[in-house]
Amino acid sequence: MELRQLRYFIEVAERQHVTEAAEILNVAQSAVSYQITKLEEELGVKLLERVGRNIKVTQIGKIFLHYVKNALKTIEEAKEKVDEYLDPQAGTIKIGYPTSLARYWLPNVISAYKEDVPNVTFHLRQGSYAYLIDAVKNGEIDLAFLGPVPMKEPDLESKILFMEDIVALLPHRHPLADRKSLSLSDLRTDPFVLFPKGYILRKIVVDACLEAGFEPNITSEGEDMDALKGLVSAGIGVSLLPESTFYDSVPHFSVKIPVESPKVMRTVGVIIPKHREIAPSEKNFYQFLIQFFKKLNQFK
Known part of the structure; x- marks a missing residue:
């Protein structure tokens, strides 16, 4: 044969x-x-x-x-x-990523790496939190960005690259829209628009609201960041989203406000398999990520 x-x-x-x-x-x-x-x-x-x-x-x-x-x-x-x-400088790097990192961090990191290693090829796969963890475990991909970073998975090597705030997004006509900051309990009577059940960002928000003493009234759901922002802009409700998703701009007819109490944050980082060697091109990119964010964190 x-x-x-x-x-x-x-x-x-x-x-x-x-x-x-x-x-x-x-x-x-x-x-x-x-x-x-x-x-x-x-x-x-x-x-x-x-x-x-x-x-x-x-x-x-x-x-x-x-x-x-x-x-x-x-x-x-x-x-x-x-x-x-x-030739590690011309290999293919398979990366998994969540929607919350797709707009700002992912293109910036890849662009920076391509300046140093122009011949490398990227194969990108978007997926849910649970999918990306399983995909690295079973070898479908060897490297994935995640937020928050799973630190208790025995089959994964997890590296935190940075921490970021989760901020409130309110319709521009909301009574609290002119606030410089707010407490999460200020939103206890508001309708929330969040990711569906099973999404890690939904869990982060629900847990934070429970810590603030109330269960959020989730009236609408969206499966991607732009959908949630659009619902808020339309006045459907309020949401809590990672601050980095607003680095380029805040959507029209909405305002971004820091949450002071309780402080809602998430870790953002990268995972690779612990018991399986990754390819040299991916290993080089992994080391680049660590140094890239180390330098950024020094200037914060």
């Missing part, structure tokens, strides 16, 4: 046409048919069958296709790892 045969089989199975597959592969149609016939003879089963002018994948062919695609994906990833060891 050769890699060439497997690639030919995948192309024909997905296109269900030998001629089209041969054109994409830039080889003769007879060569494609010959290699697939050899593959079927070796396996002892029919993977494809002709239906008129098209090709149909047999039932066992569909099962074989599933495993072959996964196998080739693993082989390609293995080759990428080898390439990274040969």
Whole structure:
């Protein structure tokens, strides 16, 4: 069984046409048919069958296709790892990130790193808090930004990069909109707009409200930062969001106000696997992150 045969089989199975597959592969149609016939003879089963002018994948062919695609994906990833060891400055860095870091910190950090290492490639994957933790654990990605940083996960190495305040976002016509700061208890009668259940930022806000002596009245939900900001701007309710999500601007028809009591904060950092070695390109980026934020924190 050769890699060439497997690639030919995948192309024909997905296109269900030998001629089209041969054109994409830039080889003769007879060569494609010959290699697939050899593959079927070796396996002892029919993977494809002709239906008129098209090709149909047999039932066992569909099962074989599933495993072959996964196998080739693993082989390609293995080759990428080898390439990274040969040249860490031109590898691929797979990063997971939450929506709360997507607008400001992520593009700034990547842009800064690309200035030093221009040939590196980034593969970015947005996900929920729980997903990103699991993805690093199971090897789907090797590095993820998180806020707050999980410090008690035995399979993860967690590094806090900085701390940030969680601030209140109010509609501009809110009675407290002209305040320089406020206590969380000042919002006890307000409707809240928060992330849905299961989102870590919702838990942070709910826990802070309970600490302030009340349970928030959550009347609306949004699954991304812009949605929540839009709901507040529309006067639907108030929200509590990380301060860094306002570094570029505060949404129209809303005001950002610091929360003084209780002080609501979160850690922001990066996680990598503790018991699995990461690639040199990712290791270089990890060390860059530590130094990048160390310098920033010195100037705060």
